[in-house]
Amino acid sequence: MSSVSSQQQMVVIGAGVIGLVTACCLQQQGHQVLLLDGNGVGQGCSFGNAGHLATEQVFPLADPALLPKLPGFLLDPLGPLAIRPRYFLKALPFFVRFINQMRPKKRSANMQALKQLLQSAIPAWQQLLDDAGCAHLIKTDGSLLVFEQTALAQVEQVAQSYAQQGVALEVLTKAQLQSRFPGLADSVNYAIWFSEVGQTISPNLLNQALFQWFLSMGGQFLQQKVANISSRHGLAVHLEPNQMAAAQQSEATPQIIATAQLVVCAGVHSKSLLAQLGFKLPIEAERGYHLMTSPALLPVLPVASFERKMIMTPMQEGLRLAGTVEFAGTELADNWQRAERLRFHGEALWPALLNKPQLKDAKNGKAEASAALAAAGNDVSPDLSKIRPANCWSGMRPTLPDSLPVISGCDIPGLWFHLGHQHLGLTMAASSTRLLLKLMAKEPGSAQLAAPFSLKRFN
Structure with a gap:
């Protein structure tokens, strides 16, 4: 097997916003960092999220008040929640764990842990972006x-x-x-x-600005997928063969990167990497969708709907309608109807989205849409699953049953985990990374602060 590098001081797997901020902060501290991601920089949820720095979201997702609402959500074609019938049994262990987190003591403890990261989230972002020279990319108008x-x-x-x-x-x-x-x-x-909450004017611009800062500090990036991680003879990252190289060679062998320190920030894809090392990670992909629109008038700040469970965020690219939760794993095709349904909610809340000069009745509009889509239920129309409609997007939110991320080391020296930030990856990226760096540096009190986010809570 060939080796792409004999030794790297630091390797970060995953170039979403969590991995980007982690890599930037480690590089800023003076480490030599190699960032790996087979899909490129700032893709997935880091590209298509709602752009909302949602520091008000102190309540864990596992809420007992959710239970009586579930039937209505699942039966409504325009509703905020869908479970693919073919995926239900696979997701069942997660749902059991999720419901267990609704117990009052667990819910209270989880909320306190979330607040720890949320209370410092915006100041941490402001400091980071000041250092990066791109403070204009976030706003704090509420x-x-x-x-x-x-x-x-x-x-x-x-x-x-x-x-x-x-x-x-x-x-x-x-x-x-x-x-x-x-x-x-x-x-x-x-x-x-x-x-006292905020937003970014563009998740994509934010990601790219962080990436350019990372490179300017001497960081390195390799767009190649990680096949596995080994620890028998020291930490090593095994890469999948480069597709271009494989086409030119009769036998392509994986590349290996040896490293002293490795941080896994691979979101839902972390599950398989951790399983290879013997760790069980009950992470689930909460698939979300967005629809980009271009009304003549934009709201001046993000607008979320209590009843509709969606959000509209003004961005440099237009007005992003985002939301919905779909449990379909990582392999099933996208149901683009869920992205297109967001338009009905958006038009009902923001009349500038309507093409017609007069606002149609919101209830009638929803009724018409529900009747047209009822036959599809929560399954996928073959036509819509094959071709992504213009301005639509989907991504996999990495969610753990207790709504808390993993910010943790383990028994393998030099191996760290930073993942599972559910709907709050953008919001908590900077404050979460601060805690990780304290833990890695063994600062006094850091182990106690990070205890609620330990990987050991699942084993």
Whole structure:
């Protein structure tokens, strides 16, 4: 077997936003870092996320209030959740673990751990981007959570639950919304303005700016897929044969990179890499979709819907409609109907998205769409699964049952894990990396801070 390098001081597997920030911070500290990713830089969820720095999302996904809503979600073709029938049994062990995390003590502990990373998320990003010279790529004007049919008493109850966790907010009436945030549909009656959250003007621009900074500091990148990791004779990364090289050779052998320190930031693809080393990682791919649109008028900040469970984020490229959760694993074809359905919700909330001069009734529009799509249910139309419609995207959110990432070392010296940030990868990338670096440097108190994120919690 050939070796692409005799020794690398640091190797980071995965060039999504978690791996990029990790590689940048390690390189900035003076390490020589090699970044590996077979799909290129800033792809997957790091490319297509909602762009929202969602520091208000202090509540773990495993919420007992979700259980009575599940049937309605699953039966609604326009709903926020889908489970492919062919994948249900494979996902069942994850769902069992997920429901177990709804117990009050576990949910409370998970929430405190999430808050630890979220409270420092935006300051950590601001410092990182100041260092990188691209602070303009994030804004901190806040975001809206809008309500159409929810009564004021419940809106205030929701607001209070956030406020009790230290989230800065203000409840706004329809009149206040029309004055301060014009453009929302008349169906929006109330909103919670989260005043201390942020967004990026473009996830793609953010990723590319970080990558250029990484290269300017002397970091190295290799676009090649990792086949496996070995630790028998020291840490080594085995790469899959380069396809171009394989076409020119009768027998292509994997390349091997020996390294003193290795950080795995490969999202859902980390599961197979860890399994080769004997670690069990109950990670699941929450497939999400987005639809890019170009209305003449953009909202001035992200707008999420309490009832519709989706979000609209103004970006340099246009207005991104994002959301939905689909459990379909990593192999089944995308169901592009789920991305296209986001338009119905977007038009109902933001009339500028409508091609027609007058806003059609939101309820009738949803009813018409539901009738047209009901036959498809949660399965995939063959036509839509083969060809991606223009401006649509899908990606795999790496989610663990307790909604916490893995920020951890292990019994193998020099091997570290930084993965599983669910819907909050962009939000927590900088603060999560800060904790990882403290752990790697064995700073006093770091082991205690990182304990909730240890890989050992699953073994």
